[in-house]
Amino acid sequence: DGGITQSPKYLFRKEGQNVTLSCEQNLNHDAMYWYRQDPGQGLRLIYYSQIVNDFQKGDIAEGYSVSREKKESFPLTVTSAQKNPTAFYLCASSNRDGPYEQYFGPGTRLTVT
Amino acid sequence: AQSVTQLGSHVSVSEGALVLLRCNYSSSVPPYLFWYVQYPNQGLQLLLKYTTGATLVKGINGFEAEFKKSETSFHLTKPSAHMSDAAEYFCAVRGTGTSGSRLTFGEGTQLTVNP
Numbered sequence: 001d002g003g004i005t006q007s008p009k010y011l012f013r014k015e016g017q018n019v020t021l022s023c024e025q026n027l028n029h030d031a032m033y034w035y036r037q038d039p040g041q042g043l044r045l046i047y048y049s050q051i052v053n054d055f056q057k058g059d060i061a062e063g064y065s066v067s068r069e070k071k072e073s074f075p076l077t078v079t080s081a082q083k084n085p086t087a088f089y090l091c092a093s094s095n096r097d098g099p100y101e102q103y104f105g106p107g108t109r110l111t112v113t
Numbered sequence: 114a115q116s117v118t119q120l121g122s123h124v125s126v127s128e129g130a131l132v133l134l135r136c137n138y139s140s141s142v143p144p145y146l147f148w149y150v151q152y153p154n155q156g157l158q159l160l161l162k163y164t165t166g167a168t169l170v171k172g173i174n175g176f177e178a179e180f181k182k183s184e185t186s187f188h189l190t191k192p193s194a195h196m197s198d199a200a201e202y203f204c205a206v207r208g209t210g211t212s213g214s215r216l217t218f219g220e221g222t223q224l225t226v227n228p
Contacts, residue, residue: 104156
């Protein structure tokens, strides 16, 4: 089955540690996205990539970093510079040139204490 | 720039009643419009989309939405609510130009279905 996988489902870290969230897709999509979701705040775009080896900052990129070395993979690193990292993180993918609907993974809930 | 406004962060209906979730958008070009549903602790699932053509679009689970250009609206409806419809719903718009393939999401509407 084609789809997007995110691992792990739940992640716990101590403050001051960097942590990397995994996102893999087998939909042959060019574009991939990372969103952060907090209660009552909808989805906020962190980073997105429309092609391998290229990515753009979204609306809340500070304290995060990404790489896009393979079409299938778009890992997100939450660095120690991110002031409030505890959140639900969603990865998505889509065709770059249309249709533009995004397909989402199941999400990773990160808790930093 | 594109934006999406969902009127009502919480909507409550009785089982069997009409569901109406409101979405208004702004876009300087003809938009692509989407509705997604999210169940607790899960990712978003596409309900339906409008790109071009027929302005009334049908989606999964009995939902439909109508694109009204004059009102810049894309409201989501379902004739008869089921308990399983309780979830959060997001409207999204994709513009054109330098924004590429990214979508702009509304802040979501939490739907409660009462027995």
